[in-house]
Each structure stands twice: as C-alpha cells, then as structure tokens.
Amino acid sequence: MKLASASLILDSTATWLPSGTETxxxxxxxxxxxxxxAPKLGLSRVPVSDVPAPDMAVRAARAALADAGADPAEIGFLAHxxxxxxxxxFWSPAHYIANETGAHSAFPxxxxxxxxAGAAALGLAVDRLVAxxxxxxxxxxxxxxxxxxxxxxxxxxxxxxxxxAGTAAVLRRHGGRPGGLRLLSLAFRTAAEFEVMYRCGDEFAVAPLEHGGRIDVRRPKKAYLENFGGNRNFQETACERVREVLLGALHDAEVEPDDSRIACIALPRLCDSVLEMxxxxxxxxxxxxxVLRLREGSGHLGAGDLLANLTHIRDAARLDSGEVAVLIGGGGGFTWSCAVVQAI
Structure with missing residues (x-):
C-alpha cells in the first residue's frame, strides 16, 4: 500500500521488556x-516476564502515548x-488494553x-486511518x-x-515531530497453502492444549516434512514471497532498492538458520x-518483532532526517510483511 500521500506518521513507538531473563x-x-x-541461536539470553501479557502491552502503550504527547481519549482505533x-x-485483551490506557472511545x-500479528495490526490501523x-x-x-x-x-x-515483551506504536494521519517516522508503505504477501505446516498430523481439538499439554511446533513441522517431501518447495515459495513483499513495499514508497537513503534493513528476530533460508x-x-539482526537480549518477541525493531531504529538514532529504514516480518500461515519508514 502506497502511503506517502496519506501522511501517516508513527509518532512514537515503545518496547517494554521485563527485567527477568533466562540464559x-x-x-x-x-x-x-x-x-x-546452543551455538546456533545467535543469542545469550532472552527476557522473561512475571507480568501478564496484556499488562506488558499496557505498559508499552502508556510509554508510547506519553512520548507522543497523545491524549488516550482521542485514540479512535486500537489493534492488539x-x-x-x-x-x-474467553476474553478480549484489546478491550482490556483500551480500558487500562484510557482509550475508552477507541474501537478495539x-x-x-x-x-x-503485529504487522497485521499495524495494517488494520493504517486502513482505518486512510478510510x-x-x-x-x-x-x-x-x-x-x-x-x-x-x-x-x-x-x-x-x-x-x-x-x-510488550510493544506499542501511536499512528497519526498528520503532524509529526523530530524523532518521528513517516510510514511510506506497508505491504503483505501470503502463501496460505502452507498453513498445514502448523497442524500436520494433528486432528482438530475441542479445547486448548489437547495435543500433549504443551505447545510443540516441532511435531507438526516434522510431520509436514515427512509427508510433503522436504522443505524445498516451501523455501522457494518463501523466498519468492519475501522478494515480492520487499520490492512491492519499496515500489509503493517510491524508493529504489539501491537508493542511498536506505540506512538499514531490520529482520525478524529469528536464528540464522531461518534468516538464511x-x-x-x-x-x-x-x-x-x-542488515540488522536484533535478537540478542530479546529472542523472537512473538507478534512484536516489527514494532520492537521500529523502536530500536528510532531510539538508537539510526536514521538521519530523510533517511529510510526497511522492516521485514513474517508469520506462520504464511504471510510476510514489509514496512518502509522515513525519518522526519
């Protein structure tokens, strides 16, 4: 989606990390x-929280709202x-976050x-602001x-x-201030034929965690590889979709791949074996x-990698005014995303 003319501004972003860790x-x-x-992970420790997940989102949201000088009562849309x-x-965490942050008028x-999911949530917010x-x-x-x-x-x-971790971003249609980021484009590409990779060999259950009492992603992935003849077809399709989403986002942002304004490309916080695939x-x-691999000290933050990467780019002052960052994401199912932002 081409967004430069819409003047959408990431006015503030925040990442809340717990103090606890596991090494x-x-x-x-x-x-x-x-x-x-262990040597293949490319990290030494990850953050471990004793705070419930929605409360981590609330803490990140409060920090982002305060940094942006935004009145929570004026937030019109919230995506978690x-x-x-x-x-x-059986509950809506998005409504909880709206209530706890004071965004009582927002549509959660x-x-x-x-x-x-984080990139998809950003996409829904973009669609709402544009429409x-x-x-x-x-x-x-x-x-x-x-x-x-x-x-x-x-x-x-x-x-x-x-x-x-919890992450948050405040997105506005107009305005912006030094330190903010202009969202130039946001693109998605999907290969839904690979959704089976996360359920292969397992029947549909009637309640959570019926397949063994603990989340085990390795079991269905192993079954997929055994039943569908290896990983080559997925790897070829994944590379094709990543190429499409990257070049599509750059095209929509009116930025050439060799543009000297591109200061950095932030990758998902995954291990090298996945990044290299x-x-x-x-x-x-x-x-x-x-190329930024920001997993050290965080690991993969679930739905939060893209927003956490935005926060790192902003807080580390990696962009001078006018420079551009490219952020790539992806998730099982499979959908890949790419955002292009420019420092104000």
Missing part, C-alpha cells in the same frame, strides 16, 4: 535445550496482536496471525508471554527462541543498507 547456559543445564543447538495465551480463555480489535476521516489517531500494541507449563520458549520450535538470500545484493 542459554541455564536452558542447557536444565535440559530444556540440547547443547549442540499476539501469538500465545493472553491470560484468559484483536489480531491473531502468529508472528505477523475514516473521523479517526485521527490509532494505537497498535502487541504482547506475548511464553511461560511454562504451556510453552517452553527454548524447545517449542526450530530456529526460534521466544522472549517476553528465506530472508538473507533475497536481501543480499538486492538492497543497500546495514
């Missing part, structure tokens, strides 16, 4: 991570994205799209807490270690700019 060494010692997998359990089984929407002149600002949040006994962050998946082969030699 790779501790996970190996506890038998939660095979020792031979997540992967894993939000603390209650929950978004579940696995790891792409509805009466909505002047939107709040986007994510939060995930990957806690035992239902989720073992170290062993649940291949090539991923999951960290706990579908992201780096597309980016290397295609787009100028420093």
């Amino acid at each position: 790779v060494a501790d996970a190996v010692a506890a038998g939660r991570l095979p020792a031979d997998e 994205g997540w992967i894993y359990h939000q603390g209650h089984d 929407v929950g978004v579940q799209q696995l790891s792409n 509805d002149p009466g909505t002047g600002s939107a709040l986007v949040t994510t939060a995930d807490r990957f806690a035992l006994p239902g989720f073992d962050r170290w062993s649940a998946d291949y090539g991923v270690v999951y960290g706990d 579908m992201y780096l082969p597309v980016i290397e030699g295609q787009v100028k700019g420093e």
Whole structure:
C-alpha cells in the first residue's frame, strides 16, 4: 500500500521488556535445550516476564502515548496482536488494553496471525486511518508471554527462541515531530497453502492444549516434512514471497532498492538458520543498507518483532532526517510483511 500521500506518521513507538531473563547456559543445564543447538541461536539470553501479557502491552502503550504527547481519549482505533495465551480463555485483551490506557472511545480489535500479528495490526490501523476521516489517531500494541507449563520458549520450535515483551506504536494521519517516522508503505504477501505446516498430523481439538499439554511446533513441522517431501518447495515459495513483499513495499514508497537513503534493513528476530533460508538470500545484493539482526537480549518477541525493531531504529538514532529504514516480518500461515519508514 502506497502511503506517502496519506501522511501517516508513527509518532512514537515503545518496547517494554521485563527485567527477568533466562540464559542459554541455564536452558542447557536444565535440559530444556540440547547443547549442540546452543551455538546456533545467535543469542545469550532472552527476557522473561512475571507480568501478564496484556499488562506488558499496557505498559508499552502508556510509554508510547506519553512520548507522543497523545491524549488516550482521542485514540479512535486500537489493534492488539499476539501469538500465545493472553491470560484468559474467553476474553478480549484489546478491550482490556483500551480500558487500562484510557482509550475508552477507541474501537478495539484483536489480531491473531502468529508472528505477523503485529504487522497485521499495524495494517488494520493504517486502513482505518486512510478510510475514516473521523479517526485521527490509532494505537497498535502487541504482547506475548511464553511461560511454562504451556510453552517452553527454548524447545517449542526450530530456529526460534521466544522472549517476553510488550510493544506499542501511536499512528497519526498528520503532524509529526523530530524523532518521528513517516510510514511510506506497508505491504503483505501470503502463501496460505502452507498453513498445514502448523497442524500436520494433528486432528482438530475441542479445547486448548489437547495435543500433549504443551505447545510443540516441532511435531507438526516434522510431520509436514515427512509427508510433503522436504522443505524445498516451501523455501522457494518463501523466498519468492519475501522478494515480492520487499520490492512491492519499496515500489509503493517510491524508493529504489539501491537508493542511498536506505540506512538499514531490520529482520525478524529469528536464528540464522531461518534468516538464511528465506530472508538473507533475497536481501543480499538486492538492497543497500546495514542488515540488522536484533535478537540478542530479546529472542523472537512473538507478534512484536516489527514494532520492537521500529523502536530500536528510532531510539538508537539510526536514521538521519530523510533517511529510510526497511522492516521485514513474517508469520506462520504464511504471510510476510514489509514496512518502509522515513525519518522526519
């Protein structure tokens, strides 16, 4: 989606990280991570929270609202994205976040799209601001807490270690201030034929966690590889979709791949095996700019990688005025996303 003419501004972003951590060494010692997998992770520790996921989103949202100088009562739309359990089984965390932040007039929407949920939530906020002149600002949040006994962050998946965090962004149609980011484009591409990868071999259940009492992404992925003849078809399609979403977002932003204004390209907070399978082969030699792998100290933040990467780019002052950052995301199902932002 081409957004430069819409003047959409990411006026503020925030990431809330808990003070608690678990280290790779501790996970190996506890038998939660095979020792031979440890060197492949590309990180030493991840954040671990004792705060419920929606409250992490609230803390990030309050920080973003305060930094933007935004009145919560004037937020017209709120989208909250997540992967894993939000603390209650039959409940709307988006409404809770709206209530706790004072965004009582906002229209709250929950978004579940696995790891792409944060980008999808941002996309819904963009659509609302573009389509509805009466909505002047939107709040986007994510939060995930990957806690035992239902989720073992170290062993649940291949090539991923999951960290706990809340993220938030305030999106406005007009305005902007030094330090803000102009959203030039936001693109998505999907390959829904691979949704089976997260359920292969398992019957549909009637209640959560019936397939063993703990989230185990490795089991259906292994069954998929055994039943569908390996990973080559998925890898080829994934690279094709990443290329499409990257070039599509750059085209919509009116930025060429070799544009000298591109300062950095931020990748999902995944291990090298995943990045090298579908992201780096597309980016290397295609787009100028420093490639950012920001997983150290965080791991994969569930739905929050893209917003956390935006916060890092802004807080680390990686962009001078007029410079551009490219942020790529993706999630099981599968959908890939790409945002192009420019420093004001």
